[in-house]
Each structure stands twice: as structure tokens, then as C-alpha cells.
Amino acid sequence: MAKPPEDSPSWPGDEELEQFARLIGVPLPEEHRDGVRVHLEAALAMAKLVYAVPLPDDELAPAPVFAASLEPPE
Amino acid sequence: MTQTAPINSAARISESVTGGQLKACDVVARTLSAIDQLDAEINCFTLVLRERAMNRAAALDCSLAAGASVGPLAGVPFAVKNLFDIAEHSTVAGSLINTEHPPASEDAVLIQRLEAAGAILVGALGMGEYAYDFTGENHHYGAVRNPWDTSRMSGGSSSGSGAALAARLVPLALGSDTNGSIRVPASLCGGFGLKPTYGALPRTGSFPFCDSLDHLGPMANCAVDLALSFDAMQGWDAGDRACVNRAPVATLPELHKGIDGLRLAVAGGYFDCASFPAAERAVATVSAALGVEQALQLEGAAEGRAAAYLITNAEGGALHRERLQRRLIDFDPDTRDRFIAGNLLPAGWYQRAQAVRARWRQQMAEVFGQVDIIVAPATPCVAPYLGAQTLRINGKDEALRPNLGLFTQPFSAIGLPVCSVPLADPDSGLPIGVQLVAAPWREDLCLRVAAFLESSGVTLASSPELGEV
Numbered sequence: 001m002a003k004p005p006e007d008s009p010s011w012p013g014d015e016e017l018e019q020f021a022r023l024i025g026v027p028l029p030e031e032h033r034d035g036v037r038v039h040l041e042a043a044l045a046m047a048k049l050v051y052a053v054p055l056p057d058d059e060l061a062p063a064p065v066f067a068a069s070l071e072p073p074e
Numbered sequence: 075m076t077q078t079a080p081i082n083s084a085a086r087i088s089e090s091v092t093g094g095q096l097k098a099c100d101v102v103a104r105t106l107s108a109i110d111q112l113d114a115e116i117n118c119f120t121l122v123l124r125e126r127a128m129n130r131a132a133a134l135d136c137s138l139a140a141g142a143s144v145g146p147l148a149g150v151p152f153a154v155k156n157l158f159d160i161a162e163h164s165t166v167a168g169s170l171i172n173t174e175h176p177p178a179s180e181d182a183v184l185i186q187r188l189e190a191a192g193a194i195l196v197g198a199l200g201m202g203e204y205a206y207d208f209t210g211e212n213h214h215y216g217a218v219r220n221p222w223d224t225s226r227m228s229g230g231s232s233s234g235s236g237a238a239l240a241a242r243l244v245p246l247a248l249g250s251d252t253n254g255s256i257r258v259p260a261s262l263c264g265g266f267g268l269k270p271t272y273g274a275l276p277r278t279g280s281f282p283f284c285d286s287l288d289h290l291g292p293m294a295n296c297a298v299d300l301a302l303s304f305d306a307m308q309g310w311d312a313g314d315r316a317c318v319n320r321a322p323v324a325t326l327p328e329l330h331k332g333i334d335g336l337r338l339a340v341a342g343g344y345f346d347c348a349s350f351p352a353a354e355r356a357v358a359t360v361s362a363a364l365g366v367e368q369a370l371q372l373e374g375a376a377e378g379r380a381a382a383y384l385i386t387n388a389e390g391g392a393l394h395r396e397r398l399q400r401r402l403i404d405f406d407p408d409t410r411d412r413f414i415a416g417n418l419l420p421a422g423w424y425q426r427a428q429a430v431r432a433r434w435r436q437q438m439a440e441v442f443g444q445v446d447i448i449v450a451p452a453t454p455c456v457a458p459y460l461g462a463q464t465l466r467i468n469g470k471d472e473a474l475r476p477n478l479g480l481f482t483q484p485f486s487a488i489g490l491p492v493c494s495v496p497l498a499d500p501d502s503g504l505p506i507g508v509q510l511v512a513a514p515w516r517e518d519l520c521l522r523v524a525a526f527l528e529s530s531g532v533t534l535a536s537s538p539e540l541g542e543v
Contacts, residue, residue, distance in 0.1 A: 035411035
């Protein structure tokens with residue numbers, strides 16, 4: 001069973017978060033930082049829930065299935 | 075409230091137009107007149123297609139006069155959430171940014187299919203920006219107001235669809251549902267909504283939100299109209315890779331079969347409504363009418379909902395990354411910060427969420443080995459007042475916006491078909507919905523139970539008092 005991300009109970013500080021946003025290529029102006037943080041904390045709470053689910057560690061997670069052909073399946 | 079059956083049901087209009095008692099031109103003219111008189115108060119239409127609708131109605135009347143068959147939705151006016159493509163108009167999706175998009179070259183496939191069945195598109199309806207909304211509020215276009223009380227939310231993100239039906243401006247509307255955006259406004263505005271199985275209806279020609287979770291579906295004032303329109307829209311289309319190539323199964327012939335032989339249960343555990351008295355009353359009323367005795371815990375629902383939250387945030391954020399870079403200040407403040415946050419989520423969270431979603435699907439597949447229909451609340455409360463920010467849950471104030479979808483999100487997370495039926499809450503006098511959930515591809519069962527509740531007099535049978543039309 002995978003551990004929930006307990007070691008990182010919160011998002012990093014403003015400076016680190018800004019660096020991360022630059023890496024991703026999304027704007028994070030100072031005036032929106034608190035608003036974004038509210039949603040990041042909400043997402044972290046959801047992440048803790050999904051990591052608390054016992055899943056086997058020897059199976060591929062079901063990703064969206066990629067089809068090599070553009071033709072529809074029969 | 076006026077105690078009336080839905081006088082403008084699609085089925086009745088079609089029957090009257092086909093039978094010659096009504097002209098499609100008169101139906102459409104009356105619809106346009108009602109929109110003119112009432113929409114300023116409700117704010118649900120963002121585009122009215124006068125000329126197109128009248129021309130189509132005239133053509134339909136000519137076809138009927140010539141003895142042609144025009145389809146099961148003959149002369150039925152309908153409107154669509156403004157994320158559906160409408161030829162010659164930009165697909166706005168509740169945003170300011172998309173108003174600069176070039177006009178669509180053709181109608182969305184579902185519009186084409188409804189019109190092929192005789193229905194007549196009269197306009198586009200307001201929605202929360204880019205469908206990331208449960209309230210019906212919109213920074214750019216103002217809130218779509220609830221016809222039952224215009225100081226209250228209509229629910230979102232198919233807010234215009236829910237409100238236009240409640241105001242009896244149209245008998246049929248299309249919406250989209252990623253986490254509850256058909257069922258939440260249906261609940262708060264007192265309509266019937268069908269979120270079909272994921273992949274049942276093609277999304278071709280609609281503006282996306284979250285590919286893994288986006289569904290399109292009909293909203294109406296009765297179960298028959300949902301069945302009529304769903305049957306007219308079924309069928310595979312190459313334009314949507316998620317659309318499943320599967321033979322359509324007509325639901326309309328099933329509606330009269332009642333509930334005999336169906337295994338019914340009520341959702342407990344995560345869906346317990348002890349904190350939400352209006353929802354608790356509604357579920358109890360439906361359970362009593364159906365004779366439901368079995369309660370199921372539905373283990374995995376909370377985690378399934380969490381998975382949907384993360385998938386939505388990550389996919390939605392990714393979809394809008396370039397727009398955030400170029401047009402940040404042109405976003406609705408209520409969606410902008412969420413889309414930015416979605417871009418920052420670790421990839422592992424998204425992958426884990428997809429795996430948990432698959433596990434929740436497996437858990438529910440086992441449940442559907444024992445039952446045919448699960449009864450669950452649609453929203454935790456009746457329509458909140460516009461501007462409300464919090465919802466009381468277990469004695470604690472929580473953010474209202476995400477929690478309006480508390481009970482809808484787990485089911486759309488795994489693509490189950492759900493029909494939301496409206497009830498009247500005796501305490502507030504406002505509507506509130508109950509979900510009827512079935513196994514994949516069993517829309518027929520959801521609609522059968524909805525029709526039974528309707529014919530038993532359990533569902534809402536009144537409409538809000540608005541100006542005379």
C-alpha cells in the first residue's frame with residue numbers, strides 16, 4: 001500500500017511555489033497567490049484521500065487508453 | 075406556485091404539431107415571445123436565434139402539410155448550453171476569451187440529431203465559465219437566476235439550461251456534466267436531468283473541460299421528454315474518441331414498465347444526509363415511494379470523488395494553460411485560480427487518481443451485481459442565495475462551490491448513468507433533486523424509475539410564478 005504524502009503536509013512557501021509555476025510555465029502573480037493556494041490545499045486534501053486507498057504495487061495504473069489507429073474500433 | 079403539469083412538454087408539443095392541432099411556427103413564436111418577456115429577469119439566454127428558428131419552423135410546417143414525416147420531436151423548441159457549437163456563432167463556453175473565436179462551421183452533432191428528429195433550436199444558454207462551476211454565477215455575464223427565487227443560485231454549470239426549463243421558456247435543453255453540472259442545476263431549479271453513461275452521447279462540436287469526465291445530456295420537465303430526446307441523440311460519432319460504438323437501445327418503450335422486479339437500494343455511508351435536512355427529506359420521500367428498504371454503504375465513494383476532483387483540476391488546468399499565459403486577467407476570478415492550481419499538481423497525483431477511479435468503478439460494478447438502481451441525494455441543499463460562500467457540513471462551514479457537487483461527483487467519476495428527479499421541499503417551498511443511479515448503459519432503468527415517481531405524484535408538479543406570457 002502506498003503511503004499518503006504525509007511528509008509534505010502543505011505546499012511549499014511562496015518563493016518555491018513561484019519557481020515551480022515558472023517551471024510549468026503558468027503565471028502566478030502575487031495578487032492571485034492566496035487564491036491559488038486555497039485550491040492547492042483542497043487538492044492536497046484530495047491527494048491524501050487517493051493515496052490512502054490500498055492499491056496493488058505490481059499493476060500499471062489504468063491510463064487513458066491510447067489507440068495507434070485513428071480508425072474507430074470495430 | 076401554480077399547480078400545473080408541464081404544459082409545454084416536448085412530447086405534447088410534438089404530438090400536437092404532428093396531429094395538426096398546433097403549427098410549429100406558432101410554437102416557436104410563442105417561445106420567442108416568452109423569452110423576450112421573461113429572460114431579463116432570469117438572465118439565462120446568451121443568444122436567441124429568431125430568424126433561424128422561424129425559418130426552420132416554417133419549413134417543418136410545410137413538410138407536414140405535404141404529408142412528410144418530421145420525427146418524434148416535431149416542432150419542439152430547445153436551447154443548448156453555450157459550449158455547444160452553433161453554426162455561424164462563436165462557441166463562448168461562458169467565457170469572455172472565446173467570444174473572439176471564429177464562428178463554428180456547423181452545429182454540434184447532438185443539435186444536428188435533435189433537429190433531424192424535428193426539434194427547433196431557439197438559442198444558447200448561459201453557463202459558468204468553461205464549465206468549472208456549480209453555482210450559476212458568472213463574472214462576465216452575471217448570474218443566471220433561479221426562477222423559483224431570483225435572489226438564489228440556479229446551480230451550475232448548466233445554469234441557463236436549468237433556469238430556462240424552470241421558467242418554462244423551453245421544454246427541452248442540453249447541458250454538460252463533468253462532475254454534476256446537469257444534476258446540480260436540475261436539482262436547484264426543479265427539473266429532470268439525464269447524465270448518460272460516459273461515452274454514450276458524442277461530444278463532437280462542443281467545447282471541452284475535462285476529457286476523462288465530460289458528458290453531454292438532456293434536461294427537461296418530465297421523464298418522457300428525457301427519453302424522447304436521449305433516444306433521438308444516441309449513436310456513435312467519429313468526432314469523439316470517447317464515444318463508444320454500440321447499438322442504441324431505445325428507452326422510451328421501457329418507461330411504462332414501472333418498478334416491478336427492480337432491485338432498489340438507497341445510498342448510505344458517504345451519501346448520508348444527516349447534515350442536510352432538505353436532502354434527507356427528499357431521499358426519504360423517494361425511498362418510501364419506491365419501497366426501498368436496503369441501504370448500501372458504497373465503500374470507495376469519498377475516494378472516487380477525490381479522484382474526480384484531481385482529474386478535473388489537472389485536465390482542466392492543462393486545457394487552459396496557454397490561455398492563462400496570454401489572457402490571465404480575462405478569466406472569471408472564480409475559475410482562474412483553480413485553473414492555475416490545476417497546472418501545478420504533481421503528475422503522480424493525477425496518475426494515482428486515475429487508478430483510484432478504476433478501483434471505484436470495480437467496487438460499484440460489484441454493487442450492481444446486487445441492485446439495479448441506487449437512490450442518492452443530488453445536492454446537499456436547496457438553492458443557496460447568490461453570493462453565498464459556505465455550506466454547513468457536520469457543524470463546520472465548508473466552501474460552498476465544490477460541495478454543491480458533493481453527491482453528484484462520485485457517480486460521474488465512473489461514468490454511471492444518472493437521472494436526477496425534482497421534488498418539492500416542504501420546508502422551503504423550493505425544489506431539490508434526487509439521483510437515480512444505474513449500471514453503465516442502463517439509462518432505461520433510471521428513466522423507468524423516474525417515470526414511475528412522476529406518475530405516482532412524487533416529483534415536483536408545479537412551476538414558479540413568473541410574469542404572464
